[in-house]
Amino acid sequence: xxxxxxxxxxxxxxxxxxxxxxxxxxxxxxxxxxxxxxxxxxxxxxxxxxxxxxxxxxxxxxxxxxxxxxxxxxxxxxxxxxxxxxxxxxxxxxxxxxxxxxxxxxxxxxxxxxxxxxxxxxxxxxxxxxxxxxxxxxxxxxxxxxxxxxxxxxxxxxxxxxxxxxxxxxxxxxxxxxxxxxxxxxxxxxxxxxxxxxxxxxxxxxxxxxxxxxxxxxxxxxxxxxxxxxxxxxxxxxxxxxxxxxxxxxxxxxxxxxxxxxxxxxxxxxxxxxxxxxxxxxxxxxxxxxxxxxxxxxxxxxxxxxxxxxxxxxxxxxxxxxxxxxxxxxxxxxxxxxxxxxxxxxxxxxxxxxxxxxxxxxxxxxxxx
Amino acid sequence: xxxxxxxxxxxxxxxxxxxxxxxxxxxxxxxxxxxxxxxxxxxxxxxxxxxxxxxxxxxxxxxxxxxxxxxxxxxxxxxxxxxxxxxxxxxxxx
Ligand code: SF4
Ligand code: SF4
Numbered sequence: 001x002x003x004x005x006x007x008x009x010x011x012x013x014x015x016x017x018x019x020x021x022x023x024x025x026x027x028x029x030x031x032x033x034x035x036x037x038x039x040x041x042x043x044x045x046x047x048x049x050x051x052x053x054x055x056x057x058x059x060x061x062x063x064x065x066x067x068x069x070x071x072x073x074x075x076x077x078x079x080x081x082x083x084x085x086x087x088x089x090x091x092x093x094x095x096x097x098x099x100x101x102x103x104x105x106x107x108x109x110x111x112x113x114x115x116x117x118x119x120x121x122x123x124x125x126x127x128x129x130x131x132x133x134x135x136x137x138x139x140x141x142x143x144x145x146x147x148x149x150x151x152x153x154x155x156x157x158x159x160x161x162x163x164x165x166x167x168x169x170x171x172x173x174x175x176x177x178x179x180x181x182x183x184x185x186x187x188x189x190x191x192x193x194x195x196x197x198x199x200x201x202x203x204x205x206x207x208x209x210x211x212x213x214x215x216x217x218x219x220x221x222x223x224x225x226x227x228x229x230x231x232x233x234x235x236x237x238x239x240x241x242x243x244x245x246x247x248x249x250x251x252x253x254x255x256x257x258x259x260x261x262x263x264x265x266x267x268x269x270x271x272x273x274x275x276x277x278x279x280x281x282x283x284x285x286x287x288x289x290x291x292x293x294x295x296x297x298x299x300x301x302x303x304x305x306x307x308x309x310x311x312x313x314x315x316x317x318x319x320x321x322x323x324x325x326x327x328x329x330x331x332x333x334x335x336x337x338x339x340x341x342x343x344x345x346x347x348x349x350x351x352x353x354x355x356x357x358x359x360x361x362x363x364x365x366x367x368x369x
Numbered sequence: 370x371x372x373x374x375x376x377x378x379x380x381x382x383x384x385x386x387x388x389x390x391x392x393x394x395x396x397x398x399x400x401x402x403x404x405x406x407x408x409x410x411x412x413x414x415x416x417x418x419x420x421x422x423x424x425x426x427x428x429x430x431x432x433x434x435x436x437x438x439x440x441x442x443x444x445x446x447x448x449x450x451x452x453x454x455x456x457x458x459x460x461x462x463x
Contacts, residue, residue, distance in 0.1 A: 011390070013402065059390050061402055089384055089397040114382050114399045152382035154399055180382050181399060181456070226456030 009247075009286045009295070011059040015088075016252040016263065017048065019079070020068040042255045045075040047277065049082045051253060054281040056086035060251070066093040068255065071103075077110045084111030091116055093156070096142035104142070108149045115146045116154040116183075121162070122169040143177040154181035159210065159232075160200040161351075167210040171217045174225055182225055184214055186232035189347075190264050190319050201351040207235055233334035234344055234351075238309065239316025240334075246294035246318060251285060259284045261291050264319040268328045294318050299329055303337045371449045371458070373423040373442070378416050379452075380459045385413050398457060409448050416458075422449065 020042055043051075052063065063083050070076055071094055083090040092107065093116045104115075119139050146153045155174050159167070167184060174182040186207075189197045202210075214229040221227060233239050243250045247261040254260065257275040265271060274288045285291055293299065297310055304315040316332020324333050324343050331338040371377055379385060384397045394410035396403045405413060411432075415425045426442045433441065452458050 014400070061388070061395070061397055062400070064400075087386060089399075089402075091399055113384055113397075116399065150381065152380070152399075154382075180380060223453050223456065223458060 009291075010245075010249070012055075012251050012285060013060060013249045014062045014064060014251070015052070015055040015060050015281075016064045016066060016250060017051070017079075018066055018068065018252065018254050018263065019048070019070045019073045019076070020255050022068050022072045042073075043253075043257050043276070045078055047257065048075075048079055051276050051281060052079070052082050052086050052088065054276075055251070056088060058282050058285060060088065062089040062091065064091045064093055069095055069097065071096075071098060071100075077103075077106050080107055080110040080112050089113050094118070094142075096139050099138050099142050099145075101141075101145045104145050104151065105149045108151050112151060114154060115151045116156050116181075117142055117146070118156045118158070119170070119173070120158075122166050122173050140177070143179070147178045152181075153177065153179045154183060155179045156183045157185070159184055159186045159202070161202045161206070162200070164202045164206045164210050167213050171213070171221075171227070174227075175221070179225060181228070183228045183230070184210070185228070185230035188317075189232070189234065190317075190323055191267065194323055197347060198350050201232065201234060201347060203352050204235055204348070207232070233316070233320075233332070234348055236334065237336040238334070239313050239320070239332035241313045242317040242319075242332075245314040247285070247291040248295065248314070251281065253281075259288070259291075261294070262319065265290060267319050268322045271328070294329070301329060301331060304331050307337065371422065371446065371453050373421065373426070373446075375422050375449075376419055377422065377449050377453070377458045378419065379413065380457050383457050385410075385417075396452075396457060403455075403457075408444065412445055412448055413452075422446065 055063065065076065065079065065083075070092060073079075076092075080090055080092075090112050091114045092112055095118050117139060119136075121136065143153055143155075155170070155177070157163070157170050170184065171182065186202075187193045187200050189201070193200060211229055211231070214227055217225075218227040230240070243262050250262065252260040252263045252265075253276055254263075254266075257277045258266070258273045259276055259281065260266065260273055266273065271290045271293060273290045274284045276284070279288070297305070297315075300310065300315050304310050313332075313335070316335055318328045320334065321330040321332050322328040325340055330340070333340045333343050335341065379396070380398070382398050386395055386397065387393075388395050388404070391404060394405045394413065396405065396413060411429065412425065415428060420428070422445060426438065426445055429441050429445065430436070430438050449458065
C-alpha cells in the first residue's frame with residue numbers, strides 16, 4: 001500500500017493552467033487534444049483567479065501558465081498578479097508569438113518568475129517543417145527581450161527525428177541567449193505525435209549521440225545552465241514516471257475548466273472529469289473519479305502490483321497504455337516487463353528501417369489568431 | 370567548485386519562501402522545489418548578503434556557540450555544492 005492510499009490524497013505541487021487552446025502554430029508533436037470545438041468557451045478572468053486561490057489552499061506551490069499560446073489572453077498580466085499574491089512560483093510557457101516587448105516587461109513587473117520559451121529548431125527550415133511556420137527569428141527576439149527585463153529563461157525543445165542531430169546547436173543557442181535552463185525533451189508519443197510516430201521517432205544511434213552531447217554539456221555548463229534531457233521511453237527498459245504519479249503532484253485545468261490528472265487524460269475513454277465551474281479544486285483533487293482512478297497502487301495489474309519499482313515509475317503512463325493497448329489500467333508497454341512490450345519494440349524497429357517512408361501530417365484545425 | 374572564497378548567491382530563477390503547510394522554507398525554481406532544513410534555510414538566507422563562504426561560516430559559528438568551526442564549514446560547503454550541482458547558484462567573482 002502506498003502512502004497515498006492509506007492517508008488520503010497527497011499534496012499537489014503544481015497547477016498547469018491551460019489558459020487557451022488558441023495557438024498560432026501547429027506543431028506535429030503537439031499533444032493538445034485533437035477536437036477543438038469542444039473547447040470553444042474559455043474560463044473568464046475571475047474564474048481563473050478563484051482557481052489560483054483554491055490551488056494555494058490545496059498546498060500548490062507552482063503554476064504553469066500555458067496553452068495553446070497563453071499570450072493570446074489579454075488578462076495574462078492580471079492572472080500573474082493573482083498567482084503571485086497567492087505566493088505561487090509562476091512560469092509562463094510560451095512560443096513567444098505574438099511577440100510584444102513591452103508586454104514581457106509588464107509581466108515581469110507583475111511578478112512572473114520564469115519564462116519557458118519553446119524553440120522548434122535552430123534552423124529556419126527545420127522550424128518551418130515541424131510547426132508549419134518559420135518563427136526562429138521571432139524566438140531569438142523574445143529571448144533577448146526576456147533577458148533585458150531580467151526574466152530567467154528556459155529554452156524548451158521537443159526532440160524528434162528531424163532535429164535531434166542539432167542538440168549541439170540547441171546548447172550553443174541556450175548559451176548565446178543567456179538561458180538558465182535548457183530542457184531537451186523527447187517527444188511523448190501521444191495524440192498527434194502518435195499519429196506521426198514513424199516520422200518523428202529518432203533512431204537509437206541518434207538518440208544516444210544526443211544524450212552523450214547533452215551529458216558533456218551539463219558538466220561543462222554546471223552552475224551556468226541547467227540541462228535536462230528527457231529520453232523517449234521507446235528506448236528505455238522502464239517507462240517514465242508520468243507526472244510523478246497519477247494525481248499525485250499535478251493538476252491540469254483545461255481552457256474550459258475541466259480538471260485533469262494529466263493533460264492527455266481526456267484521451268482515455270470512459271473516464272469522467274469534473275469542471276472547476278461546478279466544484280472546488282480541493283473536492284476534485286481529493287475525491288473525483290478521474291483523480292482517484294489510478295492514484296496509489298490499488299488499481300495496478302501484474303506485473304506492477306508486486307514490482308519493487310512501482311514507487312519509482314508508478315506503472316508508467318496511463319494514456320500510453322490506453323493509446324497502445326486500449327486499456328488504461330494495463331502496465332505501460334514501454335516497460336520491458338510488460339507482456340505487451342512487443343508494440344514498443346515494433347515501433348523501434350520501424351524507426352531504424354532506412355527504407356521506410358515518413359510523411360509528416362501537420363495539424364490543420366488550428367485557428368490563425 | 371564552491372570553496373571558502375566563493376561568493377555564492379541564489380540563481381535568479383530561484384525563489385526562497387516559507388511554506389506554511391510544512392512549516393519549512395523552500396527553494397522554488399522552474400518545475401521543481403526543495404524543502405530546506407532550518408540550517409539549510411539559514412544558509413540560503415545568507416546567500417542574499419553577497420558574503421564569501423568563509424564569512425558565512427564565521428557568521429554561523431557566532432550564531433551556534435559550541436559547534437565546531439570545521440563541522441559548520443563542512444555542512445555549509447556540502448549544502449552549497451548540492452545547490453550548485455542543481456544549477457541553483459550563481460557565483461559572483463571573489
Ligand atoms: S498519463 Fe501519460 S500523458 Fe498523462 S501525464 Fe502521465 S505520462 Fe503524461
Ligand atoms: S512492472 Fe510496472 S512498476 Fe514495475 S517497472 Fe514496469 S511499469 Fe514500473
